[in-house]
Amino acid sequence: MSHHSTSLHPQSRSGFGYFFAGAKMAMQPGLRRYVFIPLLINVLLIGSALFYLFSNLNSWIEQWIGGLPEFLDWLTYILWPLLALTILATFSYFFSTLANFIAAPFCGLLAEKVEQRLSPQGMIDQGWADLVKDVPRIMAREWRKLVYLLPKALGLFLLLLIPAFGQTIAPFVWFIFTSWMLAIQYCDYPFDNHKIDFNSMRMQLKQKQSKAYGFGALISLFTAIPILNLVVMPIAVCGATVMWVCEFKNSKI
Template identity: 75%
Template sequence: MAFVSAYYPATFSYFFSTLANFIAAPFNGLLAEKVEEMLTGNKINDEGLMSVVKDVPRIMAREWRKLLYTLPKAIGLFLLLLIPALGQTIGPFAWFIFTAWMLAIQYCDYPFDNHKVPFNDMRLSIKQKQGKAYGFGMLVSLFTAIPILNLFIVPVSVCGATAMWVQEFKQQHT
């Protein structure tokens, strides 16, 4: 029972972050759009605020898609933690790797979604550059553990993922 209480704060923060990402998704997409415009000098969307309002249902559906992608893996990792010795040995490392991948998926999705790249295509593109994706996700994960700094990590992560989109993925999807 002690290991369950040890993972309670991490589980709570993960679900709180998921809820916060649902609420912030349209704004994060807009931030990714503006950052990309600054980096490339090209206008992404000329329709203004009304296009963002019109895209909210699609953006929310995309967030649900990410949640459905995450849940089976998270449940599997939780079940791994229930295995005596093995779960407590491998579980934290596996959870950190999983978190890094999911953070890469979460934040890279905003610029991909701005260009209407389907979720599975985005996932496969990121998988082709796993080293960069895991490195990005690990840094985000580590910075979320630092008090005060973790308050700014979401917009910084959106900006970083957008910069990675411009440098690594944009040519492939335009």
């Protein structure tokens, strides 16, 4: 019997609630060493990306807006902040997807350790050797997520290229899209630890769509905010695992 005490008893929450439960969980002493590697990968990748982005953002937007016909000049004041936010969100999302791909085995291990804290029954305690053995399967799963994501992301990017209309509507559509994709990205770690296939995981998330969207929306927001997006990955993994234990674990068959 584990004597680890945790202030997070498995109980149903809102999507937002699971994100904040994840933040609380990530701070727990026994979990910090599992939080560290995903955090480090995220900080290095997203930190470098943001530095590059802020060095070039202004000139990119000026070029984009420069293509507008003169009679739409008044739109510049609306489009500038919308484009800045869209580029920031897109950049952050792209690099966080890349960071997730690289950190996937460590995120899976973190999800497993969080689940052991909350609901030890039915869990096999895996170590680093098991993690290494699981890497090919985990990376194949990450590739499956990318195959699901990329065509949709490309369609949205093409929408952004439509002058005026696309640039006005795309940020809102992009936010809804990333909310769902980030819910899938992070909730998949505990599902995958239990060898539940990708399509079954998606169907189960759809049954709790409002919670999944709420959880993903908060991750999406934090992913787009500089500095905060450096720490979002381990928090989201922990939050997704709390959601798995409270919402899905007992209905996984």
